[in-house]
Amino acid sequence: MPAHIIDGKSIAAAMREDIARRVQLLPEDQRPGLAVVLIGEDPASMSYVTAKERACTAAGMHSEDIRLPVSTSQQDLLQLIDELNNRDSIHGILVQLPLPAHIDPDAVIHAIDPCKDVDAFHPENLGHMVMGSPRFLPCTPHGIVHLLQKADVPLAGAHAVIVGRSNIVGKPLANMLLQRNCNATVTVCHTGTRDLASHTLQADILVAAAGRPGLITPDMIKPGAAVIDVGVNRITDTSRKRGYRLAGDVDFAAASAVAGWITPVPGGVGPMTITMLLENTLRSAIAAADNEDPINVP
Numbered sequence: 001m002p003a004h005i006i007d008g009k010s011i012a013a014a015m016r017e018d019i020a021r022r023v024q025l026l027p028e029d030q031r032p033g034l035a036v037v038l039i040g041e042d043p044a045s046m047s048y049v050t051a052k053e054r055a056c057t058a059a060g061m062h063s064e065d066i067r068l069p070v071s072t073s074q075q076d077l078l079q080l081i082d083e084l085n086n087r088d089s090i091h092g093i094l095v096q097l098p099l100p101a102h103i104d105p106d107a108v109i110h111a112i113d114p115c116k117d118v119d120a121f122h123p124e125n126l127g128h129m130v131m132g133s134p135r136f137l138p139c140t141p142h143g144i145v146h147l148l149q150k151a152d153v154p155l156a157g158a159h160a161v162i163v164g165r166s167n168i169v170g171k172p173l174a175n176m177l178l179q180r181n182c183n184a185t186v187t188v189c190h191t192g193t194r195d196l197a198s199h200t201l202q203a204d205i206l207v208a209a210a211g212r213p214g215l216i217t218p219d220m221i222k223p224g225a226a227v228i229d230v231g232v233n234r235i236t237d238t239s240r241k242r243g244y245r246l247a248g249d250v251d252f253a254a255a256s257a258v259a260g261w262i263t264p265v266p267g268g269v270g271p272m273t274i275t276m277l278l279e280n281t282l283r284s285a286i287a288a289a290d291n292e293d294p295i296n297v298p
């Protein structure tokens with residue numbers, strides 16, 4: 001039987017409607033505000049940032065769209081962050097990664113007020129999450145867990161194998177799946193893993209977050225497994241109007257014949273990432289209105 005396709009786009013759309021409804025319940029002067037900062041003109045980053053701003057506006061939130069030249073100094077960026085940390089109309093700050101080589105991403109992540117860190121990249125927020133009492137959950141891992149739950153994929157006792165050890169996907173997702181509320185057993189693989197297939201074949205849940213198109217082939221998938229594709233690779237394709245097509249890390253067509261569940265690219269994890277960003281920004285705004293720390297907002 002072919003895999004059940006987990007429709008991230010429609011699950012995200014339903015969640016965004018609910019977020020928009022909750023935004024409408026807030027008084028006008030408490031409208032959630034998200035600042036999105038993009039340095040430079042990388043085409044993929046520009047399209048992600050535009051998608052985030054549109055989603056924000058569609059949900060009735062305020063989107064502060066800050067685009068700066070690639071020559072922007074680290075000092076100027078840190079000064080901007082300081083100003084946004086202190087601006088009451090801004091409840092979330094997102095600095096789009098990757099940054100140009102002359103800017104240290106750690107310095108930037110450390111500078112964001114942890115109570116406005118809706119990406120949950122700040123070490124304080126990472127620490128809270130690892131300890132099991134998160135302030136904000138990181139958007140992509142949260143989106144993945146939500147998709148698995150919506151699709152009724154059994155998590156408790158399942159073996160989840162994650163391919164990729166980034167600070168924004170692999171490491172936080174491993175920790176979330178380990179928490180008691182998911183209760184999975186987790187293996188994290190990476191570019192230094194010997195015999196990758198021997199690990200992935202053990203996976204009840206296989207998460208591909210390596211950023212390498214075609215990395216996961218059907219012979220690496222246990223029949224019936226849930227396959228979550230986090231890859232967003234742009235492949236040059238001159239027959240397309242945009243000049244490229246998107247490919248995940250999974251060979252989707254072939255994997256669909258083996259997997260029990262699978263997420264497509266586009267239309268899988270990506271739309272959920274943006275949805276969770278809206279959710280975090282809304283929670284941050286609710287916290288600010290009550291003079292609370294977002295860690296106390298359910």
Ligand SMILES: Nc1nc(=O)c2c([nH]1)NC[C@@H]1CN(c3ccc(C(=O)N[C@@H](CCC(=O)O)C(=O)O)cc3)C=[N+]21
Pocket residue numbers: 047048051094095096097098119139232246265266267268269270271273274
């Ligand atoms: N500070 C920061 N926070 C991030 O959350 C962050 C980041 N930097 N840098 C880059 C990655 C990547 N990312 C995506 C978000 C949405 C889609 C998405 O919506 N993708 C659509 C298609 C998009 C398209 O057509 O290009 C989909 O998969 O259906 C993809 C990728 C967020 N990131």
